[in-house]
Amino acid sequence: MSQPKACDLCGLDVGVKPFVLNTPEKQLQFCCEGCLGIFGMLHDIKEMPVQNSQENTQIQPQKS
Numbered sequence: 001m002s003q004p005k006a007c008d009l010c011g012l013d014v015g016v017k018p019f020v021l022n023t024p025e026k027q028l029q030f031c032c033e034g035c036l037g038i039f040g041m042l043h044d045i046k047e048m049p050v051q052n053s054q055e056n057t058q059i060q061p062q063k064s
Contacts, residue, residue, distance in 0.1 A: 007031040009039045021045070 004013040008028040018029040019036040023045075030036040039045070 005029055007035050009035040 005018065006012065007014050007018075007030050009030055012031045014029045014031045018031065019033055021028040021030070021036060021039065028039070030039065
């Protein structure tokens, strides 16, 4: 069994279907859409949703 993964914003467990943000540096995982949105606002990331997969929800940052 794997270790629980912490949300990259609030630190809560991301669960089995995390919200994912792919950045050029790394892949970030969030526990909810709220944390993903707040992270995007704090870092001025324009989000461009990628089609949802069975395993997770992925967001690709849009280049400004």
